[in-house]
Amino acid sequence: MPPIRSSPVAAPLVAALETCWSAIQVQHGDVPDVVVSVGAGSTSHGRLKLGHFAAGRWQRGEDKLSELFIGGEGLRRGVIELLATLLHEAAHGVAMTRELQDTSRQGRYHNARFRAIGEELGLGLDHSATDGWSTTTLAEGTAGRYTAAAAKLKRALVVHRLAEVGAGGRANNNNGLAALCGCPRKIRLSPGAYELGPIVCGVCRHPFIAVRADEADRA
Numbered sequence: 530m531p532p533i534r535s536s537p538v539a540a541p542l543v544a545a546l547e548t549c550w551s552a553i554q555v556q557h558g559d560v561p562d563v564v565v566s567v568g569a570g571s572t573s574h575g576r577l578k579l580g581h582f583a584a585g586r587w588q589r590g591e592d593k594l595s596e597l598f599i600g601g602e603g604l605r606r607g608v609i610e611l612l613a614t615l616l617h618e619a620a621h622g623v624a625m626t627r628e629l630q631d632t633s634r635q636g637r638y639h640n641a642r643f644r645a646i647g648e649e650l651g652l653g654l655d656h657s658a659t660d661g662w663s664t665t666t667l668a669e670g671t672a673g674r675y676t677a678a679a680a681k682l683k684r685a686l687v688v689h690r691l692a693e694v695g696a697g698g699r700a701n702n703n704n705g706l707a708a709l710c711g712c713p714r715k716i717r718l719s720p721g722a723y724e725l726g727p728i729v730c731g732v733c734r735h736p737f738i739a740v741r742a743d744e745a746d747r748a
Contacts, residue, residue, distance in 0.1 A: 538688050543567065545678075545685035546599060549612065552678040553619045557650055559626040560619045563597040569690060570600020570738075577709050577738055579603040580614040582621035595622060601690025602738045606727060608683040609667060610735075612675060613652065617665045620646040632661075639663040657733070664733045691739075708737035 546565045554560045564587045570578040578600045586596035597618055604611065623646050624631035631643035637660055644662035647654050651671030655664040672679065706723050708716050710730035716737055718728075727736035 539567070541685045542604075542688070545682040546597070546615070548681050549615050549675065549678045550597065550619070552675050553615065553650070556674055557619065557623065559623040561595055561622045561626055563595050563622070565597050565599070567599045567601050567604075567690075570602045577602065577735070579606075579735065580618045582618040582625075584625050595625065601688075604686055604689035605738070606736050608679050608686060609672060611682065611686070612672065612679055613665050613667050616650050616652050616667070616671070617647065620650050620652065623650070637663075655734070664735075666734060706739045708739045710735045710737045 543565050546567075550560070550563060550565065554562075563582070578598070580600060580603070581596075581598040583596040583598065585593040587594040597615075599611075599614065603614065620643060621631060624642065629642050629646075630640075631646065632639055639654075639661035641662070644654050647662065647665060648668070651668050651674065653666045653668045654662040655666075656662050657664065706718055706720055708718065708723065708728070710733055714730060714732070716728070723739060729736050
């Protein structure tokens with residue numbers, strides 16, 4: 530009897546992300562081409578990276594291509610939040626194309642130029658003292674521009690990356706899981722409560738996502 534093979538998972542996901550990015554490019558001509566990568570979004574500084582645009586990270590012939598990184602832990606947020614992340618990173622790409630400085634503090638603080646580009650791309654942006662105009666949601670009517678691409682992305686969102694809770698040889702905290710939002714603020718909760726569904730931060734509007742115990746302790 531031949532072995533049972535599961536359906537591909539990563540390839541449809543990356544293809545759907547590429548389709549969404551192409552749809553954004555159709556709407557906004559200054560959005561550059563990218564190489565899409567998906568990986569761990571938990572950082573050594575205890576922050577959760579939902580996405581990242583990095584200029585000139587890849588080489589194709591004589592040309593350099595930028596990278597679009599999507600944090601796998603954030604895939605559990607769903608297609609609307611993921612589309613907001615894609616548009617956020619696309620705004621950084623537009624700033625690169627236009628040779629505008631849209632951030633400071635090693636890319637953490639998002640300035641008024643970023644806000645203007647983000648609103649141009651259909652984002653709603655909220656301001657914080659630490660990150661500037663970084664917190665993004667979809668403005669009214671934006672999702673309707675990407676109906677077909679978003680439907681393909683929704684079908685591909687069958688997995689999300691599990692946080693490596695308790696990794697590094699450390700015992701799990703007796704209070705349960707540690708989870709960070711985008712601020713980042715930290716909460717602890719039981720695994721059962723965490724798996725019931727997303728818990729959204731009222732400040733940054735991003736869900737709390739479980740991280741490794743050592744990362745949470747540094748937050």
